[in-house]
Amino acid sequence: MNTLVGASRIAYRRRASPLHAARAPIAAAYGVAFAVSALVVENPLLLGALLIAVLAVACAAKVGRQISSALRLTVLPLVLLTVLVNVIVSRGGLTVFARLGDWGVLGQVNLTVEAVVYGLVMALRLLVAMLACLLVVCAADPDELLLAFRRISPHSALTATLATRLIGVIGEDARRLAEAQRCRPDGGARGARGKLAVVRATVSGALDRSLDVAAVLEMRGYGGRGRVPATCRALSRHDIAFAAAAAAVLGLYVFVALGGSAPFQAYPLVSLPLSGAGFAIAALTIAFALAPFLDRRGIEL
Amino acid sequence: MSNVLSFERVSYRYPTGTEDALRDVSLTVAPGEFCVVAGLSGSGKSTLLRAAAGLVPHFHGGSFSGTVTVGGLDTREHTPAAIGAVAGTLLQDPETQIVMNTVRAELALALENLGGGAAGVARGVEETSLALGIGHLLDRPTGELSGGELQRVALAAALVARPSLVLLDEPTSQLDPVAGDELIWQLRRLNQEADTAVLLVEHRLERCLAAADRVIAMADGGIVCDSDPQGFLEWAVENEPALQTPGARMLDLLGLRPPPTGVKQARATLRANGLLTGPGVSEGTPTASAKADRARSLLERAGRSSIGRLLGGGEAGDRPALTMRGVWHEIRDGPAILRGVDLQLRPGEPVVLMGRNGAGKSTLLRHGAGLLAPTRGRVERSGRVALLLQNPGDYFLHERVDAEASPAALELVGLAGFGERHPCDLSGGQRQRLALAIVLGGEGAGGAPIVLALDEPTRGMDRAAKRVLARWLSDRAADGLAVVVATHDAEFAADFATRAVLLADGRVIADGPIEEILAGGWYFTTEAARILNGAGGALRPEQGATLLRARMAGDRLAEAVRS
Numbered sequence: 001m002n003t004l005v006g007a008s009r010i011a012y013r014r015r016a017s018p019l020h021a022a023r024a025p026i027a028a029a030y031g032v033a034f035a036v037s038a039l040v041v042e043n044p045l046l047l048g049a050l051l052i053a054v055l056a057v058a059c060a061a062k063v064g065r066q067i068s069s070a071l072r073l074t075v076l077p078l079v080l081l082t083v084l085v086n087v088i089v090s091r092g093g094l095t096v097f098a099r100l101g102d103w104g105v106l107g108q109v110n111l112t113v114e115a116v117v118y119g120l121v122m123a124l125r126l127l128v129a130m131l132a133c134l135l136v137v138c139a140a141d142p143d144e145l146l147l148a149f150r151r152i153s154p155h156s157a158l159t160a161t162l163a164t165r166l167i168g169v170i171g172e173d174a175r176r177l178a179e180a181q182r183c184r185p186d187g188g189a190r191g192a193r194g195k196l197a198v199v200r201a202t203v204s205g206a207l208d209r210s211l212d213v214a215a216v217l218e219m220r221g222y223g224g225r226g227r228v229p230a231t232c233r234a235l236s237r238h239d240i241a242f243a244a245a246a247a248a249v250l251g252l253y254v255f256v257a258l259g260g261s262a263p264f265q266a267y268p269l270v271s272l273p274l275s276g277a278g279f280a281i282a283a284l285t286i287a288f289a290l291a292p293f294l295d296r297r298g299i300e301l
Numbered sequence: 302m303s304n305v306l307s308f309e310r311v312s313y314r315y316p317t318g319t320e321d322a323l324r325d326v327s328l329t330v331a332p333g334e335f336c337v338v339a340g341l342s343g344s345g346k347s348t349l350l351r352a353a354a355g356l357v358p359h360f361h362g363g364s365f366s367g368t369v370t371v372g373g374l375d376t377r378e379h380t381p382a383a384i385g386a387v388a389g390t391l392l393q394d395p396e397t398q399i400v401m402n403t404v405r406a407e408l409a410l411a412l413e414n415l416g417g418g419a420a421g422v423a424r425g426v427e428e429t430s431l432a433l434g435i436g437h438l439l440d441r442p443t444g445e446l447s448g449g450e451l452q453r454v455a456l457a458a459a460l461v462a463r464p465s466l467v468l469l470d471e472p473t474s475q476l477d478p479v480a481g482d483e484l485i486w487q488l489r490r491l492n493q494e495a496d497t498a499v500l501l502v503e504h505r506l507e508r509c510l511a512a513a514d515r516v517i518a519m520a521d522g523g524i525v526c527d528s529d530p531q532g533f534l535e536w537a538v539e540n541e542p543a544l545q546t547p548g549a550r551m552l553d554l555l556g557l558r559p560p561p562t563g564v565k566q567a568r569a570t571l572r573a574n575g576l577l578t579g580p581g582v583s584e585g586t587p588t589a590s591a592k593a594d595r596a597r598s599l600l601e602r603a604g605r606s607s608i609g610r611l612l613g614g615g616e617a618g619d620r621p622a623l624t625m626r627g628v629w630h631e632i633r634d635g636p637a638i639l640r641g642v643d644l645q646l647r648p649g650e651p652v653v654l655m656g657r658n659g660a661g662k663s664t665l666l667r668h669g670a671g672l673l674a675p676t677r678g679r680v681e682r683s684g685r686v687a688l689l690l691q692n693p694g695d696y697f698l699h700e701r702v703d704a705e706a707s708p709a710a711l712e713l714v715g716l717a718g719f720g721e722r723h724p725c726d727l728s729g730g731q732r733q734r735l736a737l738a739i740v741l742g743g744e745g746a747g748g749a750p751i752v753l754a755l756d757e758p759t760r761g762m763d764r765a766a767k768r769v770l771a772r773w774l775s776d777r778a779a780d781g782l783a784v785v786v787a788t789h790d791a792e793f794a795a796d797f798a799t800r801a802v803l804l805a806d807g808r809v810i811a812d813g814p815i816e817e818i819l820a821g822g823w824y825f826t827t828e829a830a831r832i833l834n835g836a837g838g839a840l841r842p843e844q845g846a847t848l849l850r851a852r853m854a855g856d857r858l859a860e861a862v863r864s
Contacts, residue, residue: 012402013442143406147413165400168444172396173695180695182672183688185742185750197698205694212397215360220400220458221385221414 010070012142016299019061022238024144031136033246037253038128043262047124049282053289054131060293063138075130079123086119087111092267118266169209174202241292248288305466305498306330311367313357322348324522333496337509339544340519341763346502350468354390355381372465388466389459398455405439411462429461448475449658466498474760477657477789478824485509504763507546507828511563534560543765547828547842554846567832576849620683621645622751622783623669628678630664638664640807651778653794654787655825656804662787666754684751691757693736697724706738714738730766752783759790771796791827795840
């Protein structure tokens with residue numbers, strides 16, 4: 001329930017930051033560059049640099065509070081689950097630190113240090129990718145994004161518009177339902193069972209809500225034959241700075257992935273050779289990420 | 302001249318329905334006509350509107366026969382998206398009427414979908430926002446707008462493409478009286494200046510009849526009256542008194558004709574009959590304490606009823622049921638919603654909270670019920686406060702009615718025989734009663750309430766249902782419960798309350814007997830009081846008629862003395 005309510009707070013809101021001043025497709029590309037970079041490397045040092053970069057960018061873009069709220073409510077539980085699953089199902093690794101015996105379908109379960117380390121690396125990748133996506137949600141105007149997207153794929157854009165709107169609507173429904181439960185004489189639903197009932201009520205209402213929103217979209221002519229006109233707007237210096245930063249970060253990580261300049265191995269034994277190049281790439285990551293924020297001229301709400 | 306909307310022998314049944322929602326409906330709307338659709342709840346008004354928008358049958362499915370043509374487009378052959386180019390639609394719930402993130406993008410959506418160029422879109426957005434007075438909202442996120450603001454933005458989005466027909470389903474249901482009147486007159490202006498036809502579904506007919514060219518009354522899915530406003534009111538007097546406006550009811554009680562479509566016409570009729578000489582009726586026939594006396598006398602009846610025992614009201618003796626002392630509610634990085642509110646409710650007191658959208662009514666009720674903690678000030682309760690919020694459906698978590706509330710509470714709200722039903726299968730009024738049963742609780746859970754608070758309980762209710770609710774609330778007050786209702790509906794307020802509290806900008810600006818607070822107002826008042834200019838504190842048609850009868854009798858007496 002808290003997750004649903006919290007989800008409504010993770011939404012775009014125009015703020016006085018260079019990232020919000022850039023056009024939405026470029027702000028989105030900037031965020032996606034970090035997510036993709038996290039998926040192409042496994043080196044914990046570089047993943048740590050990417051994590052620091054994303055968090056620093058969130059603070060510089062004034063969405064740090066939203067990101068940390070999402071981190072607490074949704075991202076961290078998923079990350080912990082990733083580590084746990086990897087530790088239990090991984091058969092790699094030589095350094096066993098616990099033997100849990102026979103677990104039926106899973107067979108003999110031995111916990112290894114390597115599986116824990118790899119689980120953490122996987123979780124770190126997931127964490128960076130999710131935070132980068134949250135950054136896009138908070139800093140890229142969805143209306144502008146959808147407008148750009150509709151020129152390419154109207155039907156996908158329709159689905160995306162519905163989903164975007166429903167996050168807010170369902171989050172608000174969850175808040176109202178939770179408030180109504182508190183009005184019950186016994187103080188309403190308590191514990192996991194009670195919360196589950198509220199979540200179930202919210203989700204079962206979501207279908208009706210999506211139909212309502214879809215009906216309104218259709219009545220506004222969405223999906224009709226009209227072609228969305230293209231707009232020509234010159235790139236601003238913020239657009240150029242963030243596009244360049246996105247290209248630099250992504251280029252750097254693709255180069256690292258292809259060139260093998262930051263090796264890391266989890267199985268059968270953990271191997272993480274630290275080198276000057278690794279630290280330099282980590283430093284460059286943070287520098288590239290934050291450079292566009294140095295120009296704060298003309299930033300206003 | 303081709304019609305902008307035509308229904309030819311249209312019948313329709315929803316996929317899960319057991320009866321037709323529309324029965325053999327035939328009607329036409331000419332360009333530039335302003336039509337009001339009237340009828341009790343469940344009469345088929347909203348379905349009629351959805352059929353005109355193409356949502357029936359495209360979106361809802363079901364069985365459909367007949368032909369609906371909108372701006373020359375047959376709804377069976379054209380999708381709602383295509384029909385949207387000629388007919389703008391505004392449905393009931395503003396929360397789901399908004400699909401974009403900012404107001405500007407919301408208004409631009411329809412124009413972009415029609416393939417308008419950037420300059421045309423920008424001009425359309427600017428002009429529509431100025432016309433509807435929402436220019437200051439253009440760059441606001443839609444998620445931060447109040448219900449009233451959302452409703453105006455949704456209306457602007459429906460109008461931005463300059464459709465030849467506008468379909469509106471109770472657009473004023475969430476608006477305060479000022480904003481509601483403004484919206485109706487904005488529609489009238491649009492209708493007159495741009496020749497846009499309007500089909501408006503509305504329960505509060507007194508608000509819109511003066512602007513209408515025609516009224517279509519529905520019952521059981523069929524059209525039972527299609528006439529000008531005057532003809533409709535004549536029909537209502539004979540056939541469906543629940544659809545009469547308060548002004549028409551008052552004149553009907555006096556045996557005066559014609560039934561008035563607005564305050565001006567009612568006053569003209571009264572003047573013509575010598576009942577109104579100056580700006581108002583001068584005689585003061587105080588009725589101020591009549592209802593308070595009734596509540597007191599009911600309380601003094603032999604003992605308290607079993608219902609009273611269940612509710613527990615009055616057990617605190619003369620102690621106030623709820624006291625607020627200097628209550629402030631300030632939002633972090635935001636405005637103050639309540640600013641030092643002092644309020645006291647006594648057991649057995651029926652109170653109405655009124656004020657504009659955003660005045661702080663809902664927040665005040667939430668503080669009363671303990672859902673919010675004041676940033677400054679104190680709230681003291683001598684018992685439990687049962688709060689019914691705006692959406693009754695939010696209270697339902699179970700599959701059966703009897704799993705939601707105790708048998709005693711179900712009996713109290715008249716749902717004793719509905720235990721095995723699913724809450725979603727109940728009608729709108731029954732759902733509200735079930736939600737009331739839930740918050741009132743039984744004798745065990747949480748203790749019996751001493752205050753019953755309701756937030757906008759009459760949204761989407763017809764006049765008959767409002768009267769039933771008002772009577773029920775009066776009975777609960779007579780049982781000793783302090784009843785406080787936040788509402789925009791002055792007619793409903795006059796039906797049950799003895800005291801009115803007017804809020805503005807988070808402050809109590811007036812607090813006193815309802816006749817004193819509402820009778821002399823322009824907006825926060827009833828139609829009867831407006832017609833009589835507040836004379837005698839008469840708020841309800843029956844009170845107004847009594848007042849005027851007294852005047853007639855006085856005149857006759859004076860004449861007899863003279864002769």
